[in-house]
Structures are given as C-alpha cells and as structure tokens.
Amino acid sequence: MTTVEKKRRCCAKAAVRWLAGSAWFVAALVTWLWPDGDDFPDTLLLAGLLAAVGVVLLVMVAAKRLKDRAAWMLALGLGLALWELVQAKCLLLPRPFFGTPQDLLDVFLTDWRRLGDSLYHSLMLLVCGYSIGAVLGVVVGVALGWSLRFRYWVRPLMRLIGPLPPVALLPLAFVIMPSTRLAGLSLMALAAGFPVAVLTWSGVAAVDPSYYALARTMGAKPRFLVWRVALPAATPQIFVGLFMGLGAAFSMLVVAEMLGVKSGLGFYMQWSQGWAAYPNMYAALLVMSLMCSGLMSLLFKVRDRVLRWQKDGLKW
Amino acid sequence: MVKQSALSLSVEHVSHSYELQGVHNPVLADVSFDVEPGEFVALLGPSGSGKSTILRLIAGLEAPQNGIIRAGEQVITGPGPDRIVMFQDPTLYPWLTVEGNVGLGLEIQKQSDPVKVKHMLGLVGLQDYGSAWPHQLSGGMAQRAALARALVNDPQMLILDEPLGKLDSLTRLTMQTEIARFWRERGFTALMVTHDVEEALLLATRIIVFSPRPARIVMDVPVELPASRHRDDPVLMNMRRDILRQLGHGEDW
Ligand SMILES: Nc1ncnc2c1ncn2[C@@H]1O[C@H](COP(=O)(O)OP(=O)(O)OP(=O)(O)O)[C@@H](O)[C@H]1O
Ligand SMILES: [Mg+2]
Numbered sequence: 001m002t003t004v005e006k007k008r009r010c011c012a013k014a015a016v017r018w019l020a021g022s023a024w025f026v027a028a029l030v031t032w033l034w035p036d037g038d039d040f041p042d043t044l045l046l047a048g049l050l051a052a053v054g055v056v057l058l059v060m061v062a063a064k065r066l067k068d069r070a071a072w073m074l075a076l077g078l079g080l081a082l083w084e085l086v087q088a089k090c091l092l093l094p095r096p097f098f099g100t101p102q103d104l105l106d107v108f109l110t111d112w113r114r115l116g117d118s119l120y121h122s123l124m125l126l127v128c129g130y131s132i133g134a135v136l137g138v139v140v141g142v143a144l145g146w147s148l149r150f151r152y153w154v155r156p157l158m159r160l161i162g163p164l165p166p167v168a169l170l171p172l173a174f175v176i177m178p179s180t181r182l183a184g185l186s187l188m189a190l191a192a193g194f195p196v197a198v199l200t201w202s203g204v205a206a207v208d209p210s211y212y213a214l215a216r217t218m219g220a221k222p223r224f225l226v227w228r229v230a231l232p233a234a235t236p237q238i239f240v241g242l243f244m245g246l247g248a249a250f251s252m253l254v255v256a257e258m259l260g261v262k263s264g265l266g267f268y269m270q271w272s273q274g275w276a277a278y279p280n281m282y283a284a285l286l287v288m289s290l291m292c293s294g295l296m297s298l299l300f301k302v303r304d305r306v307l308r309w310q311k312d313g314l315k316w
Numbered sequence: 317m318v319k320q321s322a323l324s325l326s327v328e329h330v331s332h333s334y335e336l337q338g339v340h341n342p343v344l345a346d347v348s349f350d351v352e353p354g355e356f357v358a359l360l361g362p363s364g365s366g367k368s369t370i371l372r373l374i375a376g377l378e379a380p381q382n383g384i385i386r387a388g389e390q391v392i393t394g395p396g397p398d399r400i401v402m403f404q405d406p407t408l409y410p411w412l413t414v415e416g417n418v419g420l421g422l423e424i425q426k427q428s429d430p431v432k433v434k435h436m437l438g439l440v441g442l443q444d445y446g447s448a449w450p451h452q453l454s455g456g457m458a459q460r461a462a463l464a465r466a467l468v469n470d471p472q473m474l475i476l477d478e479p480l481g482k483l484d485s486l487t488r489l490t491m492q493t494e495i496a497r498f499w500r501e502r503g504f505t506a507l508m509v510t511h512d513v514e515e516a517l518l519l520a521t522r523i524i525v526f527s528p529r530p531a532r533i534v535m536d537v538p539v540e541l542p543a544s545r546h547r548d549d550p551v552l553m554n555m556r557r558d559i560l561r562q563l564g565h566g567e568d569w
Contacts (some may be wrong), residue, residue: 078505087422199511208407209406210403213377213401213403214403214420215396215420215424216468217376217377217395217398217399217401218395218421218424219395219396219397219424219425229409232409232411233409233411235411309410309411309449309450311451
C-alpha cells in the first residue's frame with residue numbers, strides 16, 4: 001500500500017467517526033422539525049434523546065474513545081432517521097403492526113415498572129433453572145464417563161429422554177408439578193442439563209489415557225483423577241455443552257412463560273399480543289434479546305477466563 | 317546436594333502378555349534381573365519387544381501376570397512416589413502452568429512447595445517460564461519441564477522411557493549431559509529405555525539387551541568406563557558393535 005493510499009484510508013476513517021455523531025443529529029432534526037404524520041407521543045423527548053446520543057458520540061470521538069464501533073453508530077443513526085421518516089412522518093407501513101420509535105419510547109416510559117418486573121422474573125427463573133441443569137449435567141456427565149455401573153443404568157434413560165424436545169414435557173410438567181414456575185424451572189434444568197451431560201461425558205471419555213498414567217505414577221488416587229485430571233481436561237467440551245444448554249434454556253423459558261407461567265417477558269409478550277399492544281411486544285422483544293445476548297456474552301467471558309490456557313478460541 | 321537413598325530393584329521370573337483381538341500375545345517371557353541402588357541401567361531392544369511394558373510393570377501401572385517385582389524389600393503392588401516415570405512425550409497438563417505441572421507430584425503427595433518447584437525449574441533452565449502455559453514451550457523445553465516434574469519429587473528411582481526420543485540431536489546432547497549430571501549429583505537409581513545405542517553407552521553403567529517379542533534378556537553387560545566418556549573411545553566403539561550385532565544390525569553400523 002502506498003503512503004497516499006494509507007493517508008486516504010486514514011482520512012476516510014476519521015470522516016466516518018465524525019459522521020457517526022452527526023448522523024444522530026440528523027435523526028434528531030428529522031424527528032423534531034418534520035411534522036408527525038399522526039398524533040404520536042414524546043416526539044420532542046425522542047428528538048432530545050437522539051441529540052444527546054449525538055453529543056456523547058462526538059465527545060467520544062474527540063476523546064479518541066470511539067474507533068471500531070464508529071461505522072456501526074453511523075449506520076444506527078441513519079437507520080433511526082430512516083425509521084422515523086418512513087413510519088412516523090410518512091406513515092408508509094401498515095399500522096399498528098409496525099410501530100414508530102416514539103411508540104417504543106413511550107412503552108419504556110409508561111410501562112417500565114412492569115417490564116422491569118418481567119425481566120426480573122424471567123432472569124430469576126432462567127438463572128436458577130440453568131444453574132441447576134449445568135451443575136447436574138456436569139455431575140451426570142462425569143459419572144457417565146467414569147462409572148461403568150452408572151453408565152449401565154443411566155445411559156438408556158438418557159437415550160430415551162434426551163432427544164425428546166423438553167418442550168414436549170411441558171403439559172405433563174404443568175400437571176404433575178405443584179406450581180407452573182416449578183414446572184418451568186425443572187424443564188429448563190432438563191433442557192440445559194442434557195447437552196451439558198452428553199458433552200461432559202464425551203469430554204471425559206476422550207481424555208488422553210497418558211494423563212491418568214502420569215498422575216497415577218505420582219501416587220494420585222481416583223478422586224484426584226476425576227476432579228483434577230478428567231474434569232479440567234474435559235472443560236473445553238463442557239463449555240460447548242454449556243453454550244448449547246443456554247440456548248435450550250432460552251427457548252424453554254419463553255415457551256414456559258407463554259404457555260403457563262404467569263410472569264416474565266414471555267408472559268408479557270403473550271399478553272401484549274392479546275391486547276394488540278404491539279409496541280409493548282416490540283419493547284419486550286428488545287429487552288429479551290438484550291437479556292439473552294448479555295447472558296451469552298457473560299458465558300463467553302467466563303469461558304475465556306477458565307480456558308485461558310487454550311491457544312485460541314472463538315471471540316464473541 | 318544431599319543424596320537421597322536409592323532404590324534397589326529385583327525382577328524375578330516376570331512374564332506378561334496382552335490379549336489382542338482375542339489372540340494371546342506374549343510380551344515378556346521369564347525376565348529376571350537385579351539392579352543395585354544407584355546403578356544407571358539402559359534397556360535396549362527391538363521396537364515392540366516389550367521394553368515399555370517392563371517399565372510399566374516396574375512403575376506399578378500394571379501388575380505382572382507371572383513373577384514378582386521388588387523395589388527395595390517391598391513387592392510392587394502399585395505406583396508410588398519413590399519410583400517416578402518420565403515418558404517419551406512430556407505429557408504436561410495443558411490447563412496448568414509450567415509451575416503447576418512441575419509441582420504436580422508434590423501436590424498429589426499434599427506437600428506443595430513453590431520454593432522447591434522454582435528451584436527445580438532453575439536447575440533445568442526454565443526459571444523464566446514458571447508461569448507460561450505448556451503450549452508456549454518448545455519440544456525441548458517441554459521435556460525439560462517433564463524432567464523437573466520428575467526430579468522435584470526426589471525419586472529413589474527414575475524410570476525413563478525413551479525420554480529424548482523425540483528431540484533433535486543437538487537438544488539430545490544437552491539433555492543427556494543434564495540427566496547424567498542429575499544422576500551423579502542425586503544418586504538415584506536410573507532405568508532408561510532407549511533405542512540409541514550410543515546414548516546408552518554414554519550414560520549407563522550397565523546395558524541390558526532384550527530379544528524381539530516375547531522379550532528375553534540376551535545380553536547384560538556392565539559399561540566399565542569413566543564418568544566422562546567420549547564417543548570415539550575405542551572401548552565404547554567395540555561395545556557398540558557387539559550390541560548392534562545382538563540387535564541384528566551387525567552389518568549396518
Ligand atoms: N495395552 C496393550 N494392549 C495390547 N497389546 C499391547 C498393549 N501394550 C502393549 N502391547 C503390545 O505389547 C508389545 C510390546 O509393547 P511395548 O510398548 O512394551 O514395546 P516397546 O519395546 O516399548 O516398543 P518401542 O520400542 O516401539 O516403544 C507390542 O507388540 C504391543 O502391541
Ligand atoms: Mg516403548
């Protein structure tokens with residue numbers, strides 16, 4: 001690459017950074033100055049918020065804190081301006097299935113208490129169910145890999161129940177469990193636990209036998225071999241299971257909340273759809289995806305920490 | 317350096333076999349030999365003759381089907397920290413740092429001692445790599461770490477299964493010298509399988525040659541040479557020719 005080209009590329013990057021902040025001002029101006037196509041709430045507030053984000057972005061650029069994300073912020077600002085234009089100003093898409101930014105903002109302003117409460121309930125159910133499933137999965141997986149007798153009795157059960165989508169057990173669980181929350185919780189544990197158990201088992205089974213021989217020559221007892229050799233050697237596989245289990249727990253959560261558990265984001269979504277409150281549905285969807293993505297990122301963080309001895313790994 | 321007590325060994329009429337796809341496969345046929353405390357015995361033999369097998373039995377990883385192996389006065393019934401093994405592969409645990417790997421034996425014995433581990437790392441020239449991960453080491457450094465992991469336990473007997481077999485020839489020369497130095501300074505009994513006749517002649521005080529499978533002892537000679545040996549020593553060259561002839565390579569050397 002010649003110096004001229006390098007310079008040009010550098011200038012282009014700087015331009016994108018400054019444009020990113022400006023794009024949000026454009027969105028703010030469109031929102032503020034262009035008259036709404038219908039009677040929408042909070043238009044001024046939205047314009048103010050967009051402008052505020054623009055200010056923050058410009059400050060970040062000046063402080064050289066906005067680098068890789070600049071292009072994304074630019075696209076986001078333009079996207080919001082376009083959305084505002086198409087839906088709030090020109091009313092191009094059929095309403096009320098497609099909402100405006102104002103509608104969404106309004107839901108957060110007026111219904112944040114119920115949304116927060118739903119988030120709290122979903123998160124609790126998810127964290128409890130998933131943790132129980134993960135721990136049980138690891139224990140069962142290690143036992144499957146280690147004990148012949150345990151494998152003899154448990155493997156057929158795993159093969160029978162494992163491939164069944166846990167959702168299929170939901171009607172049964174609602175009947176036999178004392179509460180719908182408990183039913184959701186146990187099925188989530190099952191959904192998360194199965195992949196964890198299978199992958200832990202396969203990880204333990206694949207441990208290099210010379211790892212055991214080595215520890216044994218230094219006098220290691222079976223306890224040490226299980227907890228200090230087999231388990232750490234299997235952690236890369238266990239994490240694959242944990243990721244799959246987390247995905248399964250997400251689906252289980254939503255289905256359980258939509259079908260019986262009378263709280264949480266799934267329930268909120270079901271309810272808002274029933275009342276044709278589409279903006280509320282979008283808001284719940286947004287909160288839910290932020291929750292799932294946050295938990296997934298957290299699990300990646302944990303994995304990167306635990307598996308820092310590995311040469312490489314997917315970066316989330 | 318305090319010399320720890322070395323272990324004597326007596327292998328008495330040991331036979332062993334494996335079942336391979338339903339076929340009975342004798343590996344050791346009535347093998348007997350005694351090792352005095354502090355000896356350095358090299359075991360030579362054709363590939364697949366059963367050298368690793370006899371080492372596994374001595375380490376206590378498996379029990380012999382016939383015969384008895386004693387370490388000191390004790391009949392060997394299982395592995396023990398008095399007999400430490402070093403394999404052809406370094407077999408470092410990838411999830412432990414180099415320090416963690418070297419301290420493994422002490423930890424298993426519930427005698428963790430970071431100072432001793434650090435000191436041992438220094439003795440093998442890895443003082444700067446204590447907190448490195450195994451995948452960050454070169455092959456030679458990894459094998460050095462494995463040597464440190466073995467020696468930090470102050471073994472009375474060191475069992476080496478082709479410990480230098482996968483190293484390049486220059487690294488081998490350095491590590492041969494290091495192993496010889498540790499053996500001289502610490503006075504443990506050493507039992508080393510190697511496929512390199514010259515290496516055996518340079519390091520050992522005695523050489524045992526096995527036949528092809530099932531292994532019997534076909535030659536058992538002392539190496540009566542001074543501690544600092546030279547490859548071109550005529551005595552050494554003569555022994556080399558005899559041993560190669562026993563191994564069926566009399567014409568090739
Ligand atoms: N676990 C096992 N199951 C079945 N057969 C085995 C087992 N371990 C070793 N053998 C057989 O025993 C014989 C001797 O093996 P061993 O590893 O002792 O040979 P070796 O002398 O160390 O060979 P090399 O020099 O190639 O390392 C081989 O024929 C091998 O196939
Ligand atoms: Mg071998």
